[in-house]
Amino acid sequence: AQSVTQPDIHITVSEGASLELRCNYSYGATPYLFWYVQSPGQGLQLLLKYFSGDTLVQGIKGFEAEFKRSQSSFNLRKPSVHWSDAAEYFCAVGPYSSASKIIFGSGTRLSIRP
Amino acid sequence: GAGVSQSPRYKVAKRGQDVALRCDPISGHVSLFWYQQALGQGPEFLTYFQNEAQLDKSGLPSDRFFAERPEGSVSTLKIQRTQQEDSAVYLCASSQRRDEQYFGPGTRLTVT
Numbered sequence: 001a002q003s004v005t006q007p008d009i010h011i012t013v014s015e016g017a018s019l020e021l022r023c024n025y026s027y028g029a030t031p032y033l034f035w036y037v038q039s040p041g042q043g044l045q046l047l048l049k050y051f052s053g054d055t056l057v058q059g060i061k062g063f064e065a066e067f068k069r070s071q072s073s074f075n076l077r078k079p080s081v082h083w084s085d086a087a088e089y090f091c092a093v094g095p096y097s098s099a100s101k102i103i104f105g106s107g108t109r110l111s112i113r114p
Numbered sequence: 115g116a117g118v119s120q121s122p123r124y125k126v127a128k129r130g131q132d133v134a135l136r137c138d139p140i141s142g143h144v145s146l147f148w149y150q151q152a153l154g155q156g157p158e159f160l161t162y163f164q165n166e167a168q169l170d171k172s173g174l175p176s177d178r179f180f181a182e183r184p185e186g187s188v189s190t191l192k193i194q195r196t197q198q199e200d201s202a203v204y205l206c207a208s209s210q211r212r213d214e215q216y217f218g219p220g221t222r223l224t225v226t
Contacts, residue, residue, distance in 0.1 A: 004156075036217075043118070043205065043217040044157070090156050101147065101170065102215065104156030 002027050004091050004105035012111040015083055021076040021108050023091030033074045034092040034102065035065055044090065050074065061085070086112045116140070118218035120206050126224045127196045135191045135221045139208030146189050147215060148181055149205040157205055163189060196225045 005024045013019055025031060032051045036044040048059025055067040065076045074091060088109050094102040119138045127133050139146050145164055149157035150173075159173040165186035174181070178197075183189040193200055203222050207215040 041219070043219045044207075045217075046214060049214065092156075101159035101162060101173065102157075104149075104158070106154075106156045 002093070002103050004093055004103055006089075006091055006105035006108050008108045009106075010109045010111065012113055013081055014113045016080050019076075019078045019081045019085070019110070021089050021091075021110070023074045023076065023105060024072050025074065025091070025093045026072065027093050027103075029095055031093045032095060033065075033067065034094070035059065035063070035074075035076050036090045036092060036104075037061075038088045038090065038107075040087075047076070047089075081110075081112055083112045083114070086110055118206055118208050118216055120204075120218040120221050122221060123219065124222050124224075126226060129198060129225055130195050132192065132194045133196055133223065135193075135204050135223070137189045137191070137206030137208075137218060139187065139189070139206070140210070140216055143208035143210045143216075144186075145209045145215075146183055147207040147209075148189070148191050149207065150175075151203040151205055151220070153202070160191070160204075193223075196223075198225050201225045 003026045034049045035047040037047050038044050047063050048057050050057045050067050057065050063078050067074050088107045090107045091105045092102045121136045147162050148160040151157040161181045162170040163183040166183050178194045180192045201224050203220040205220045207217045209215045
């Protein structure tokens with residue numbers, strides 16, 4: 001079965017602290033992996049994506065993610081969070097072979113402690 | 115040009131009413147997707163168009179849901195005889211290349 005698991009529903013970190021959001025996936029074909037961010041009342045914005053190549057991917061807003069095939073994981077990291085990073089984060093997986101549906105995780109809500 | 119736009123942004127419907135949600139994709143984008151996002155959940159796929167052809171409608175939850183894209187641009191998602199369980203945010207996305215989908219702000223539907 002194809003699925004994405006984000007085990008942390010809600011995370012609170014202090015401003016300036018480092019962040020890691022966990023994501024595990026199950027996908028039959030070669031996966032195309034994504035991280036999206038959703039601020040209240042806003043649509044989804046793509047932070048980064050990975051299909052092949054260097055397993056450490058750089059994205060926008062200072063985020064990066066590491067693909068680990070052996071663990072079926074694609075965790076999102078940021079060395080120092082800002083108050084503006086407070087939002088909902090979604091990990092997602094889709095096929096690279098064609099434009100098709102993306103399967104999303106249930107999301108992790110990030111709160112920032114001043 | 116502009117991003118994906120959706121209208122209305124908010125819709126309140128009484129149970130049993132029909133609703134129509136509109137999506138204007140980014141100009142020139144061939145692919146268009148609809149997703150449903152329930153409160154506290156991730157988006158779930160509803161249906162997918164390539165130009166005017168509906169290539170996948172496996173996610174539509176019932177035959178009360180219908181989507182169209184007659185000229186390969188604007189799309190409309192119609193829900194007939196709305197039920198309370200239809201309350202959600204409906205997201206539209208478009209893409210030109212096969213990898214990246216650009217999402218609109220969504221339409222929040224509340225069925226009372």
